[in-house]
Ligand SMILES: CC(=O)N[C@H]1[C@@H](OP(=O)(O)OP(=O)(O)OC[C@H]2O[C@@H](n3ccc(=O)[nH]c3=O)[C@H](O)[C@@H]2O)O[C@H](CO)[C@@H](O)[C@@H]1O[C@H](C)C(=O)N[C@@H](C)C(=O)N[C@H](CCC(=O)O)C(=O)O
Ligand SMILES: Nc1ncnc2c1ncn2[C@@H]1O[C@H](COP(=O)(O)OP(=O)(O)OP(=O)(O)O)[C@@H](O)[C@H]1O
């Protein structure tokens with residue numbers, strides 16, 4: 025493919041060489057460069073792509089895109105300068121793969137919590153209505169039944185467009201994806217043609233990256249400048265801000281508090297196995313049953329209902345699909361022990377998520393609540409004492425442990441969590457080893473107690489330093505208790 029065509033409608037400056045060069049592949053990682061490749065240099069958070077130009081050329085790169093002044097001895101190498109390498113990467117990737125998102129319906133879900141849950145519900149509803157789907161998210165990527173493992177919630181622009189192109193090849197009708205705030209800020213979804221954008225909620229998280237809640241909110245808002253239609257939670261104050269600023273033409277609002285919303289859920293009943301509510305839509309009432317407990321699950325269901333309605337699925341079919349299959353891996357998964365207590369594995373890893381899950385548990389807990397949790401390293405530190413306070417206030421006993429410490433000292437992370445726990449003057453313990461912590465939580469439980477194991481949900485690993493070891497909360501629980 026000629027670079028001239030790929031760069032059409034983009035601003036750039038040729039430093040040396042001719043645009044007539046044939047590009048066989050595009051890479052931003054020098055380690056992947058092969059013969060005939062275009063190498064695009066990104067100034068990143070950890071390193072600078074410009075450092076790797078020479079090794080890229082050695083490996084066969086014929087063209088380099090830069091944002092800095094550089095000189096190269098080989099006059100045959102094409103050098104092009106652009107202003108924003110991440111935007112250029114997305115522009116090139118979109119064109120290289122022939123604008124795949126113009127070939128299917130694309131739904132993007134953003135918000136602090138509930139993206140994975142909502143995306144999976146949407147996929148299940150669409151599949152239940154006989155659509156062929158693609159899914160991109162935290163747990164995995166999927167093309168119809170084919171599961172593709174993933175590292176990121178939202179892949180980088182190159183990987184993303186390549187994945188979209190595979191979805192086109194597989195003739196999918198609809199793709200539903202999680203769009204993280206990092207992805208929006210780093211232009212990973214730049215150039216994707218969204219039909220629908222969904223807003224779940226905005227609460228404290230990721231301030232290590234965005235610095236302020238306003239910047240975090242405005243990163244999320246970008247998705248609502250890219251989509252034709254939008255589905256918005258108006259119970260979250262940021263919903264109004266999005267409605268004010270979005271360029272989407274058609275809006276569907278949802279709420280559990282405001283009868284004026286397009287989709288309103290009332291008469292909510294929660295038990296340990298699920299949630300039941302009455303949905304008001306276009307003057308009619310529908311009884312909805314989902315298999316995840318909690319008000320937050322009602323919000324996720326409403327978001328999924330809104331998105332699939334906009335994709336043309338009939339309301340009756342949607343309600344039927346939700347009733348059949350709405351359990352999501354690692355999201356409020358319940359394991360009952362033979363001796364009559366329950367363990368719940370959940371991915372709550374931010375204050376709002378943890379509070380929602382614990383409030384839900386309070387609604388049906390007959391015995392004591394024991395919470396085992398920690399916070400991830402190299403991530404927003406401000407949430408640690410807040411999560412500590414929330415855990416201790418809603419639990420009878422708190423076990424502070426390690427999550428993914430990454431390059432931080434786990435004891436320091438636990439110290440920061442403990443700062444929030446201490447003032448509540450309730451029983452707690454620190455056990456760094458997560459396996460021992462979970463076992464201790466379970467051993468402390470009696471009939472009717474609930475042991476919440478939070479933070480890692482579906483994750484089957486623990487990241488210590490830069491190393492991943494196998495660790496699976498559900499597996500640990502199942503091997504330690506007799507299941508009922
Ligand atoms: C802040 C962030 O998201 N950073 C991501 C980003 O890094 P970066 O662009 O700054 O890249 P860098 O590592 O500094 O390297 C700069 C450039 O040099 C290149 N390079 C590097 C080394 C080399 O030998 N040769 C080479 O060419 C790299 O390919 C890159 O182009 O691009 C990298 C490659 O795609 C990602 O691995 C990296 O994810 C980091 C590790 C990360 O942890 N990101 C998390 C926070 C994230 O994105 N999370 C969200 C979910 C959040 C949520 O749940 O809401 C997600 O969407 O997953
Ligand atoms: N709508 C919601 N509102 C608040 N909390 C929620 C909601 N849905 C789920 N949660 C809580 O947040 C946790 C994470 O949910 P989920 O994985 O769906 O969110 P996410 O937005 O995909 O997270 P991530 O940013 O890690 O991808 C759940 O395990 C649950 O505890």
Ligand SMILES: N[C@H](CCC[C@H](N)C(=O)O)C(=O)O
Nearest residue numbers: 373399400403427428479480
């Ligand atoms: N997508 C979230 C996942 C957090 C999961 C938790 N187990 C952790 O490692 O902090 C993040 O990157 O902040």
Ligand SMILES: [Mg+2]
Nearest residue numbers: 139140162202
């Ligand atoms: Mg997710």
